[in-house]
Amino acid sequence: MKVLINILKFILSIILVIAISILIFANLATSTILSKEYVLNKFEETGYYTKIKEQVQSNFENYIGPSGFDENVMENIVSEEKIKNDTQTIILNIYEGTNTKIDTEEIKNNLRKNIENSLENKKLNITQQNAINQFIEKICSEYTQTISHTQYETSIYNALNKINKIIEIAKKISIIAIVILIVVILIINYKNIIKAISQIGISLTANGVLYIIMKLFLNSKISIENIQIINDAVSEIIRKMLMNILDSITNYGIIFLIFGIILIIVSNVISNRKYMDEK
Amino acid sequence: MKKIIKATIIELIVALLIVTIILIAIKLFFGQEIDNAILLVNQVAMKVENISEQRETQIDEANSKLINYPAYGTKYATIEIPKIDINLPVYFGDTLEILKQGVGHSSGSYFPGEGGSIIYMGHNSKSVFRRFSELQIGNEIKVTTDYGEYTYKIYDMQIVKETEVEKLPIQKEKEILMVYTCYPFVNIGHATQRYVVYAELEK
Numbered sequence: 001m002k003v004l005i006n007i008l009k010f011i012l013s014i015i016l017v018i019a020i021s022i023l024i025f026a027n028l029a030t031s032t033i034l035s036k037e038y039v040l041n042k043f044e045e046t047g048y049y050t051k052i053k054e055q056v057q058s059n060f061e062n063y064i065g066p067s068g069f070d071e072n073v074m075e076n077i078v079s080e081e082k083i084k085n086d087t088q089t090i091i092l093n094i095y096e097g098t099n100t101k102i103d104t105e106e107i108k109n110n111l112r113k114n115i116e117n118s119l120e121n122k123k124l125n126i127t128q129q130n131a132i133n134q135f136i137e138k139i140c141s142e143y144t145q146t147i148s149h150t151q152y153e154t155s156i157y158n159a160l161n162k163i164n165k166i167i168e169i170a171k172k173i174s175i176i177a178i179v180i181l182i183v184v185i186l187i188i189n190y191k192n193i194i195k196a197i198s199q200i201g202i203s204l205t206a207n208g209v210l211y212i213i214m215k216l217f218l219n220s221k222i223s224i225e226n227i228q229i230i231n232d233a234v235s236e237i238i239r240k241m242l243m244n245i246l247d248s249i250t251n252y253g254i255i256f257l258i259f260g261i262i263l264i265i266v267s268n269v270i271s272n273r274k275y276m277d278e279k
Numbered sequence: 280m281k282k283i284i285k286a287t288i289i290e291l292i293v294a295l296l297i298v299t300i301i302l303i304a305i306k307l308f309f310g311q312e313i314d315n316a317i318l319l320v321n322q323v324a325m326k327v328e329n330i331s332e333q334r335e336t337q338i339d340e341a342n343s344k345l346i347n348y349p350a351y352g353t354k355y356a357t358i359e360i361p362k363i364d365i366n367l368p369v370y371f372g373d374t375l376e377i378l379k380q381g382v383g384h385s386s387g388s389y390f391p392g393e394g395g396s397i398i399y400m401g402h403n404s405k406s407v408f409r410r411f412s413e414l415q416i417g418n419e420i421k422v423t424t425d426y427g428e429y430t431y432k433i434y435d436m437q438i439v440k441e442t443e444v445e446k447l448p449i450q451k452e453k454e455i456l457m458v459y460t461c462y463p464f465v466n467i468g469h470a471t472q473r474y475v476v477y478a479e480l481e482k
Contacts, residue, residue, distance in 0.1 A: 014297050062375040068466035070405060124467070131467045198290060205294040210301060221317045227324040260294070261287075268286040 009188060009199055016181045016203040021210065023174040024252055026167045032245055034164060036095040040088065042237055042244075049084045051233035056083065056146050060139055067135055070118050077110040078143065086147045093153040095160065102147060104140035111136050149230050194271045201263025208257025215250045338426045343394040345426070351386065356424040358382050358399065358458070363410040369399060369422070378402055382458075388449055391422050391429040395451035399458045403470070408460035411436075411474050420456060420478050431456045431478035438462055439473050446475060454480040 032038050043049065060074045092098045115132055124132070150156065182200065189196035224242045228235050305313070336355060337346045349355035349371045356369040373383035382401040389395030401407040420431045439446040447457050456478045461470035 010293070010297075013293075014300060017297055017301060058379075061379050064402070064404065068403060068461065068463070068470060128467045135467075202290050202294045202297070205291065206297040206301070209294060209298045213298065213302070222320050223324045227320070229323050261291070264287055264290045265283070268283045268290070272283050272286075 005188065009185070012181055012185055012188075013199060013203045013206070016178065016185075016200070017206045017210065019174045019177040019181060020203065020207050020256075022170055023178065024207075024211075026171045026174065028245060028248055028252075029167055030164070030171075032248075033241060034160065034167070036091060039091060039095075039237075039241075042240055043087065043091075046233075046236045046240055048233050048237055049080050049087065051236070052087065052146065052231075053078070053080050053083050055231050055233060056143060059142050059146055063135070063138060063142070069115060069135075073111065073114040073118050075114065077107050077114065077139075082106060083147065090148045090153065094156050097154065097157040097161070099154060102144050104143060107140055107143055108136055111139055146231075149234065192271070194267045194274070197263055198267035198271075201260045201267060203260070204256045204263060205260030208253045208255070208260055211249050211253030211256065215246055215253065218246060336425050338392045340392070343392065345390050345393060348390070349425070352377060354381070355384075356391065356422050359421040359423070360414070360418070361421075362415070362418040363413050365408070365410075367401065367407065373400060382407070389451065389454075391424055391454075391456070392427055393451075394454045396447070396449045397422075397454070397456045398447055398449075399456065401458070401460055403460040403462070403464045403466075403474075408458070408474075409464045411460055411476060412464060414476060419481070420458065420476075422456070429454075430481045432481045433476055433478045435477040437475050437477070439475055441471050441473055456480075 056078060057074065060077075061071070064071055064074060086102045089098075089100050089102060093100060112132075115136075185196050185199050186193065189199065224239055224246070227239050227242070229238055335347060336349050338344070339346055351372045352370060352374075354368045354370050357366060358369050359366045368381040369384055370377045370381055371384050371386065373385050377383045378401065382399050384390075385398035385400065388398040391397055403409050403411075414433060414436060416433055416435070418433045420433065422429045422431070437446060447459070457475055458478070459473045459475040462472040462474040463470065464474070
């Protein structure tokens with residue numbers, strides 16, 4: 001009977017570790033990549049808007065050579081403020097499904113004004129007018145592409161929505177599971193509650209060790225600092241987020257490990273004192 | 280005290296056993312997915328090796344061949360055309376990124392000193408080759424590379440279509456420098472013609 005109870009306790013501890021892990025990872029996801037505020041905060045932190053402005057300007061310059069226009073037609077056609085607003089529009093599209101299109105009217109007007117100034121009111125024929133219109137459209141489409149990086153904002157929003165729902169359910173189930181498991185552990189150890197504390201301590205220690213191993217494993221397998229996706233600005237954001245998540249995993253690991261070991265030691269000290277008193 | 284330590288160690292071993300079982304379960308049930316995810320991330324997380332310093336570019340004059348070619352995208356020369364006040368850096372390669380910085384060297388052509396066709400290109404903007412129309416036969420083009428100086432004399436100028444690649448032939452019988460830019464020099468929209476300046480090695 002004692003063996004069976006010990007096996008049951010062991011299985012309950014494993015389930016408790018899994019339930020706590022699910023809750024921790026679900027929380028980590030909702031407070032980082034699934035949080036619009038977190039992502040926008042990271043954009044500010046990494047100087048994303050300044051970097052993306054440089055990228056936009058550099059991409060525009062690629063069109064200057066073959067166009068025959070002077071370099072200065074690209075000057076001041078887009079501000080950092082506009083880039084910031086448009087980036088936030090894309091983030092809202094992705095996280096809230098707003099489906100707002102980027103307005104390029106301001107860029108069009110600024111560019112047209114610069115071109116007219118550079119041509120010094122020279123009379124243009126229809127072909128030349130069309131060529132200018134095409135050039136302006138091309139620059140606007142380049143801008144939209146550089147800002148949004150994707151045309152699948154609605155699909156990403158739908159996917160995120162599903163993930164959010166699944167994570168919310170996982171959170172609820174894991175909280176219920178943790179409460180039930182603790183109650184069951186207390187019932188099994190009703191004769192000696194100290195043993196229940198020790199068992200919870202074992203689960204917390206296991207959680208701590210598990211997270212630290214995960215962090216070490218991921219660090220050894222992935223070189224996050226070298227991730228390159230789309231452009232430098234986007235890569236920097238992704239690197240920062242992943243580093244942040246790994247740091248949080250380590251912090252949780254250390255907290256659980258310390259708290260778990262303290263519970264184990266305290267429960268052993270109390271039960272030893274109890275044993276000595278009884279003796 | 281000994282009892283407490285012993286009990287603590289036993290419980291820590293139990294905790295480690297739980298971790299081991301969970302890790303084995305993860306490996307069994309999600310091992311393949313985890314490996315795939317790591318592989319995917321590592322495809323965009325290339326480790327940048329410390330590239331040893333680029334060795335100096337030299338020329339084997341006896342065989343008219345470069346030793347240690349310049350790395351793609353690096354500046355290896357300057358082009359000087361005194362007639363139109365041009366003094367620009369020359370980069371090995373012809374991407375738009377390179378052309379933003381100066382003159383590009385077509386990677387399929389020979390290098391100065393190798394005795395073949397050298398193809399350079401640049402934008403027709405004010406700071407690059409817009410004044411090509413002022414060039415005349417007999418004007419000089421000086422190319423100063425990391426391994427020597429080469430002076431070329433212009434012997435021809437042509438306006439060609441962008442598709443007429445035969446007007447920029449690659450050969451290794453005579454050292455010819457061909458420098459081209461988009462034409463018309465002040466066009467609007469996409470230029471379909473190229474203004475090519477042909478120059479032969481003088482010294």
